[in-house]
Amino acid sequence: MKQSTWPGRSDGSRFKSLPIKHQFHQSEFKSTSKFWSTSSASRQIRSSDGDFSKLPFDILTKIAASFTLPNLQAASLVCKSWSEGLRPLREAMLFLKWGKRFKHGRGGVRPNLNKALESFLKGAARGSTLAMVDAGLLYWEIGDKDKAIALYEKAAKLGDRSGQCNLGLAYLQAEPSKRKEAVKWLFQASKSGHVRAQYQFALCLHQGSGVNCNLQEAVRISLLVLLP
Template sequence: MRFIHSNVVGTARNHRQRYRAPREDSCTEESSPRMSFRSSHSDRNFTRSWRCHDRDRNSVHENVAPLYSIPSFSRKAISPNDSHRLGDEPGNDLSGFRRGTWAERNSGARLKEGDSSRTLWSVKAMASSDVASSAAATATSLPFDVLQRIAGSFSWHDLWNATCTCKTWNKALAPLREGMLFLHYGKKFKHGHEVSKNLDKALQMFTKGAIRGCAAAMVDAGLLLWEMGRRDEGINWYKQAAELRHPAGMCNLGLAYLQDSNRLVEAVKWLKIAATAGHVRAQYSLALCLQQGKGVECNMQKAARWYLQAAEGGSTRGMYNVALCLRSGEGFSRNLYEAKRWMRRAAVAGHSKAQFEFGLTLFAEGEGGSALVFLELATRAGETGATHIRDALLVQLPSRLRAHALACADKFQNGGSISR
């Protein structure tokens, strides 16, 4: 096989000039071995060039339509940079022959320049060019307030994906990208990462990002103003972020309205929208309002369901309240096994009351060593009720088990896990 391959390659090298420009009246692939080799050889060269052009296209922006639109080109005007686009389209093989399907290549079917199907495809491509160009021009012609409603609440990942769609979207989303950068530098000034901590500069960065339409910058600007005591200005930024349907903005606006007795109904409305969007803190706050009847009619069943959603989203207070609901039978059917499981999850997640409750449960079940771990953690977190039982366990347990329990508590506080 190696000898045959070398002969074939040598033949191709000696007849390269002849095979580079084939005649239209030449024989088919089945009738001549040379023609069969020449066609497959050009296919391999075309595949390599197609991949190279595809890599080049990914490294730059082009003025093309969004990825879901029809490519804007036709067969009559083909540039070298368009070879990667036309490689799989019927009637556009750069070697002068249509690539075709597997069945067409094996049956010897070939489309010549005068074939009607190729002409029809060219007409369709020319028509799609107008559609794609009009779709690409839509982004820059949109008013900024409309564009802000579309992409203002995007995360950085989503904004970058939208930017890479085409050149027109890249240009249209430039203010939002600037807003994301101001948000990034504002967080650095607020928390003192890589720069000295400066809340005034942080507020300045957040405000600049918010002016450019970034909803996340609006939320951080409102939060910083709220912490500074300028609550009315903070609520205004929360309201603008909520109008852009940013989940954190809607949640913070609802929590701010909860402190005003005249706006409780409006607060519950924004919390419900944010909770439906998946915001964990909004889910817990809405459940608390439903349990207490604050701004809405008291409904323990709905409250328990929202507590469960918040707990599944990672809320430690939600886990603790789910455990209480399961243990008392309010909102859920009573289930002591599930109650213990959720209480342990809340305790391991760091909830101090859950650590105290779970330590008491283990102490009642006779597991003194494990009970000492959680009671020690609850005592260190400020739960004074756990101190008496912890001291009693320290006296009762053997020294080896006591030392192991205290070591587990230290390990947990340093970021480790609790081993039983």
């Protein structure tokens, strides 16, 4: 039976764990990337005297790429320059909305995966990590895993926890598997409270896959999933 590993939508709750067959020990998962406040993004914010509206779009995207529509609308009301700067991401939300309609046949439209993917990609091109993840989901479902992983990776690097989780799961299924990278991204998503990532990361700790076996930590993380 083909095992489902991805949620039906970017914020879905249905998931199954991946089977882990090969085991080896690594401890490098502790050396995760530093929080973005120490990155070039924060340096550019300081150099612009904290004026969010002066940031170039690539830096703005690192900050707001994973914003939902209410977040974008609220930020856009701060001032005219913020509104203009966030315009591409607001446009991305419209493409994301239409993509979901075409994917699930909602809002008076018939299901059309081609149009759904086209809409998600347009949203992704405008910087939305939510659209990147949904486009990645469709690519994975149709078997184009390289394109799916590329989108997950882009979303993950922009701080999207669903992108980080899906990238970790994809690396676990890679041939050959990239368990060290998988654990790194699952750990990143787990820190932000992503339930699927916590569940899979706990399994990695329990089975010593890509990380040193640590039953005590595995139990602790499992309890976070069961008793949020």
